[in-house]
Amino acid sequence: GENVEQHPSTLSVQEGDSAVIKCTYSDSASNYFPWYKQELGKGPQLIIDIRSNVGEKKDQRIAVTLNKTAKHFSLHITETQPEDSAVYFCAHNAGNMLTFGGGTRLMVKP
Amino acid sequence: KAGVTQTPRYLIKTRGQQVTLSCSPISGHRSVSWYQQTPGQGLQFLFEYFSETQRNKGNFPGRFSGRQFSNSRSEMNVSTLELGDSALYLCASSLVTRVTDTQYFGPGTRLTVL
Numbered sequence: 001g002e003n004v005e006q007h008p009s010t011l012s013v014q015e016g017d018s019a020v021i022k023c024t025y026s027d028s029a030s031n032y033f034p035w036y037k038q039e040l041g042k043g044p045q046l047i048i049d050i051r052s053n054v055g056e057k058k059d060q061r062i063a064v065t066l067n068k069t070a071k072h073f074s075l076h077i078t079e080t081q082p083e084d085s086a087v088y089f090c091a092h093n094a095g096n097m098l099t100f101g102g103g104t105r106l107m108v109k110p
Numbered sequence: 111k112a113g114v115t116q117t118p119r120y121l122i123k124t125r126g127q128q129v130t131l132s133c134s135p136i137s138g139h140r141s142v143s144w145y146q147q148t149p150g151q152g153l154q155f156l157f158e159y160f161s162e163t164q165r166n167k168g169n170f171p172g173r174f175s176g177r178q179f180s181n182s183r184s185e186m187n188v189s190t191l192e193l194g195d196s197a198l199y200l201c202a203s204s205l206v207t208r209v210t211d212t213q214y215f216g217p218g219t220r221l222t223v224l
Contacts, residue, residue: 031210032209032210034212034213036215041217042217042218043114043200043202043215043216043217043218044153044200044215045215046212046213046214049212051210089152089153091153093209093210095166095209096158096165096166096209097143097155097158097166097168097209098143098155098209098213099155100152100153100154101152102152103152103153
């Protein structure tokens with residue numbers, strides 16, 4: 001599948017601050033962009049996804065934006081809490097499979 | 111509803127051996143995908159099964175194989191294990207085989223090859 005670049009690889013924020021993670025892809029046919037959160041010892045869990053017919057989607061403190069022209073999408077977490085600390089993965093459909101970014105380790109300091 | 115379950119959770123094998131991992135999808139889900147997760151390569155797609163048929167395959171050697179049973183449970187097998195096969199193996203289930211369907215991951219099987 002096509003690669004997806006994810007930045008930053010690590011992100012440290014103070015509790016209450018916002019966190020932004022960005023991903024860039026190359027397959028112009030991609031139309032599904034999920035974000036997963038993986039806590040230690042667990043499998044990835046879907047936290048939000050967006051499809052190419054919308055530019056933004058929100059779910060409480062989490063939002064995702066998509067720019068299909070520039071081929072990038074971002075995850076925004078507002079009012080971060082210590083329990084948001086985890087590794088976050090972006091993904092997109094490249095062909096018939098999901099291709100994942102390299103992950104961002106988010107650390108929220110109390 | 112119970113989530114995706116994987117057994118065993120941990121495995122230690124030696125080079126040259128083979129291993130079989132098992133995945134039980136969420137009840138009603140018919141598609142099972144397998145992924146390999148390593149620090150160096152990240153999450154990589156292995157293959158997907160739907161209705162007992164392999165529908166998609168990632169870029170892995172033939173030593174990696176799988177199958178799906180009529181109850182949608184799936185197994186993956188790795189033969190002639192190599193040190194580089196040490197990884198977390200994740201399975202994910204979804205209702206049907208569309209790549210845009212939400213995939214729900216299990217906790218993974220941690221395989222260590224010595």
